[in-house]
Amino acid sequence: MRGLCARHGCRFIVNDDVELAIAIEADGVHLGRGDGSVRRARERLGERAIIGVSCSGSIERAVEAQAEGASYVAFGRFYPSSTKPDAPPAQIETLRQVRGLIGLPVCAIGGITADNAAPLIEAGADMIAAVEGIFGAADIRAEAARYAALFHRPFSAVP
Numbered sequence: 130m131r132g133l134c135a136r137h138g139c140r141f142i143v144n145d146d147v148e149l150a151i152a153i154e155a156d157g158v159h160l161g162r163g164d165g166s167v168r169r170a171r172e173r174l175g176e177r178a179i180i181g182v183s184c185s186g187s188i189e190r191a192v193e194a195q196a197e198g199a200s201y202v203a204f205g206r207f208y209p210s211s212t213k214p215d216a217p218p219a220q221i222e223t224l225r226q227v228r229g230l231i232g233l234p235v236c237a238i239g240g241i242t243a244d245n246a247a248p249l250i251e252a253g254a255d256m257i258a259a260v261e262g263i264f265g266a267a268d269i270r271a272e273a274a275r276y277a278a279l280f281h282r283p284f285s286a287v288p
């Protein structure tokens with residue numbers, strides 16, 4: 130996977146596992162609540178690594194994650210998700226509020242399709258994470274391009 134991503138100019142982020150990310154020289158790691166300390170991950174991975182942090186609907190968690198060395202924060206779920214049906218709901222207004230409080234890129238996740246993503250981007254999401262909306266499509270490449278076209282400004286999660 131790492132080689133495939135590198136050949137196509139994609140960042141490769143490992144979910145949950147800092148030591149695995151180090152072992153395979155991934156570009157970074159994504160951490161949820163039970164996945165260990167963000168500060169410790171930054172210490173282990175170094176200053177250039179991308180560290181994403183799930184914040185559910187908590188602005189406080191995002192502020193804390195930024196202080197501990199996160200590269201981006203993620204909020205969700207914004208719409209019902211068949212991939213993660215038990216994910217607690219987050220509010221679109223939270224995206225607006227967090228913009229004034231932190232300087233990190235913000236990712237939105239949960240039930241997001243190319244047809245319902247626009248209000249989230251308008252509210253301040255810099256990135257959209259999607260599973261079903263892309264991999265459930267008949268033409269995955271075309272669907273990914275529809276998401277990409279929703280963004281009219283460049284962004285980077287690289288510190």
Ligand SMILES: Cc1ncc(COP(=O)(O)OP(=O)(O)O)c(N)n1
Pocket residue numbers: 144145159160161162163181183203213236237238258
């Ligand atoms: C943006 C984003 N969100 C969540 C994940 C990982 O999903 P999961 O491990 O199920 O969720 P959390 O434990 O992080 O809440 C991801 N890779 N990217």
Ligand SMILES: Cc1nc(C(=O)O)sc1CCOP(=O)(O)O
Pocket residue numbers: 183185204205206207209210211212213216217238239240241258259260261262
């Ligand atoms: C992995 C994950 N985390 C979520 C959260 O709300 O934190 S929702 C989710 C599933 C995302 O898949 P889909 O795009 O199919 O809904």
